[in-house]
Amino acid sequence: MCGITGILDKNLAKKELIERMTRCIAHRGPDDEGYFVDSKIALGMRRLSIIDLEKGSQPITSPDGRYMIFYNGEVYNYREVKEELKEYKFKTESDTEVILAGFIKWGANEMLSRLRGMFAFAIYDEVEKKILVARDQFGIKPLYYWKKGEEIVAFSSEIKSFFSLPEFKPVVNDATVYNYLSYQYNPLRETFFKGVYKLLPGHYISADLKSGLWQEKRYWKFEFHQNNNLKVLL
Numbered sequence: 001m002c003g004i005t006g007i008l009d010k011n012l013a014k015k016e017l018i019e020r021m022t023r024c025i026a027h028r029g030p031d032d033e034g035y036f037v038d039s040k041i042a043l044g045m046r047r048l049s050i051i052d053l054e055k056g057s058q059p060i061t062s063p064d065g066r067y068m069i070f071y072n073g074e075v076y077n078y079r080e081v082k083e084e085l086k087e088y089k090f091k092t093e094s095d096t097e098v099i100l101a102g103f104i105k106w107g108a109n110e111m112l113s114r115l116r117g118m119f120a121f122a123i124y125d126e127v128e129k130k131i132l133v134a135r136d137q138f139g140i141k142p143l144y145y146w147k148k149g150e151e152i153v154a155f156s157s158e159i160k161s162f163f164s165l166p167e168f169k170p171v172v173n174d175a176t177v178y179n180y181l182s183y184q185y186n187p188l189r190e191t192f193f194k195g196v197y198k199l200l201p202g203h204y205i206s207a208d209l210k211s212g213l214w215q216e217k218r219y220w221k222f223e224f225h226q227n228n229n230l231k232v233l234l
Contacts, residue, residue: 002072003028003157007042018042021161040209073119139201
């Protein structure tokens with residue numbers, strides 16, 4: 001199953017906090033854990049080993065050490081995508097590294113358009129201090145983020161991770177509770193807690209940690225094309 005976490009607030013980006021966040025979701029990945037912390041960010045993950053059991057530990061970094069990926073999911077067509085990346089020097093046989101290599105070669109939109117599967121991942125550029133956080137087209141894998149004002153503080157595969165951060169104050173969101181009690185479903189982007197949002201299916205967040213600027217972008221949407229050649233048999 002796996003799970004990923006991240007702290008984008010430099011004042012909270014500490015090893016002990018990201019470890020606490022990540023161990024809240026240890027049930028998602030009992031086999032391994034991995035972390036990265038610098039002056040701008042803290043990232044973590046728990047791994048359930050399925051593909052490349054020996055070499056697939058995360059984070060997986062690019063050959064030059066500039067980029068790294070923390071990943072939860074499975075890309076079904078990763079072997080086909082890997083065929084287009086023959087110039088890349090792979091260290092593992094995992095689908096995780098294929099996503100990283102694709103991002104380096106094609107960028108976010110073109111790389112994401114090639115993937116078929118279920119995933120949530122974060123790719124960090126340690127040189128430029130930029131991060132990409134993405135969710136699969138149908139939202140099979142969960143991903144949430146906590147905003148304080150207009151700034152994203154943290155993200156995680158499960159909301160419970162935010163409870164381990166000292167500045168997080170859980171406040172019930174009455175609007176989402178009303179929707180759930182009315183429809184047994186919450187259609188809003190915001191969750192049951194104020195300030196906590198779900199990253200929508202087919203969307204990604206890109207953030208520049210130097211400037212503090214970030215944006216959420218839709219990279220995929222379902223399109224239905226009517227086939228007027230079909231005949232109805234009565």
